[in-house]
Amino acid sequence: MSKTNRSQEIFKLAQQVIPGGVNSPVRAFRSVGGIPRIIERGEGAYLIDADNNRYLDFCSSWGPLIFGHCDPDIMSAIKEQTEKGISFGTSTEIEYELAEFIVHHVEHVDKIRFVSSGTEAVMSAIRVARGFTDRDLIVKFDGCYHGHCDHLLVKAGSGLATFGQPSSAGVPKNITADTVVLPLNDQKALTDFFNKQGDKIAAVIIEGIPANNGLLIQHQEYIQSLRKLTEKHGALLIFDEVITGFRIGMTGAAAYYGIIPDLVTYGKIVGGGMPVGAFGGRTDIMDVLSPLGPVYQAGTLSGNPVAMRAGLTTLKKLADGKIHIQLEKLNQRFVTRLLNHLQGCDVSIAGIASIFWIAFQRSLPLTASEIKSEGITHFNRIHESVLEKGIYLPPSGYEVCFISAAHTEKDLDNAADILGELIAKEINA
Numbered sequence: 001m002s003k004t005n006r007s008q009e010i011f012k013l014a015q016q017v018i019p020g021g022v023n024s025p026v027r028a029f030r031s032v033g034g035i036p037r038i039i040e041r042g043e044g045a046y047l048i049d050a051d052n053n054r055y056l057d058f059c060s061s062w063g064p065l066i067f068g069h070c071d072p073d074i075m076s077a078i079k080e081q082t083e084k085g086i087s088f089g090t091s092t093e094i095e096y097e098l099a100e101f102i103v104h105h106v107e108h109v110d111k112i113r114f115v116s117s118g119t120e121a122v123m124s125a126i127r128v129a130r131g132f133t134d135r136d137l138i139v140k141f142d143g144c145y146h147g148h149c150d151h152l153l154v155k156a157g158s159g160l161a162t163f164g165q166p167s168s169a170g171v172p173k174n175i176t177a178d179t180v181v182l183p184l185n186d187q188k189a190l191t192d193f194f195n196k197q198g199d200k201i202a203a204v205i206i207e208g209i210p211a212n213n214g215l216l217i218q219h220q221e222y223i224q225s226l227r228k229l230t231e232k233h234g235a236l237l238i239f240d241e242v243i244t245g246f247r248i249g250m251t252g253a254a255a256y257y258g259i260i261p262d263l264v265t266y267g268k269i270v271g272g273g274m275p276v277g278a279f280g281g282r283t284d285i286m287d288v289l290s291p292l293g294p295v296y297q298a299g300t301l302s303g304n305p306v307a308m309r310a311g312l313t314t315l316k317k318l319a320d321g322k323i324h325i326q327l328e329k330l331n332q333r334f335v336t337r338l339l340n341h342l343q344g345c346d347v348s349i350a351g352i353a354s355i356f357w358i359a360f361q362r363s364l365p366l367t368a369s370e371i372k373s374e375g376i377t378h379f380n381r382i383h384e385s386v387l388e389k390g391i392y393l394p395p396s397g398y399e400v401c402f403i404s405a406a407h408t409e410k411d412l413d414n415a416a417d418i419l420g421e422l423i424a425k426e427i428n429a
């Protein structure tokens, strides 16, 4: 057994002053049991905890760290900026540069605004959609998570699913009254709803690739039909690319599906590991924002120069597409090797770009309701022993894993062998 004394001590103290000892619920390890590791530092693909244990990191700070921890270019960009000042509350050249870079690389973004988190980006995009269309109704999908803003906290992915909650307390019914939840991958439910209420819908929001309740890669025809229906009924299509943005290539899941969304939301990679979110889209839609238009939206730290510098450095390193190709290859190699260990077991693995998710069931689910709770129980049972072997998986069976450019073939081969052995043992027990 590795030593976890310091982690235990610190977590105990934290629980006295922070609810549940955490600033985001899934970090508490409630469903997987075991000891939440208190992380002291990151080195490339590895996390090092307060007891000096090293873990190969598949959480990657929940997605932002596509270059792993302490990438030298990103770190020196941050250092350089901090020497000039960390926040001005004014316009800066660097925020323009990042905006211009994104607009230049992403065809469907004419204008973009920066905020401080993915939640804020989504919340603002929804307000813009309502302001632009002068309609109230929002459609979201069961299992898609779009941050913790009140009106989208319904059937919303891992955090709630992990704790067996369909929704959150503290959200008044009238706030979600204009939120309609449809199942994913259900063409009939979609078409029927549009036939009935299509002209009242302000926007449909969907995760670029639903990756917050397992990895539910939707069929292209379904997403394309969603695009057609929204267009026909004058509803906006918001692609929430907080996870997929700049991870599924530079143009995200929208390009993967061959569609042009009206609005797109970003987070995670766009800030290179610093707290950034962004939303953007067509000029006529974005120009409803204050000070040009009537939709109010603001932020003290929005466009923070340190975060913009980290984001721009990250995106520039990704822009030629080579890293995306390298990561996809690594992911495929890892998934293939892991599956080799699991022949004959009821386990499948969803993988796309540098994201993978292990489903402890024979076939991959396409909707939240197809995820088998017994599978999540298997995951929960192995999580601590996987940690013991030096592999950090996100502490929920509903969460996806990320591979970064700091992961080597050797790291991944070794992890596939360890995971393969532990999973097979669990399934065959």
Ligand SMILES: Cc1ncc(COP(=O)(O)O)c(C=O)c1O
Pocket: 062, 117, 118, 119, 120, 122, 145, 146, 147, 148, 207, 212, 240, 241, 242, 243, 267, 268, 277
């Ligand atoms: C698709 C998606 N949208 C929005 C959010 C919210 O982002 P944040 O946690 O930065 O508020 C997340 C967070 O995981 C997400 O995965």
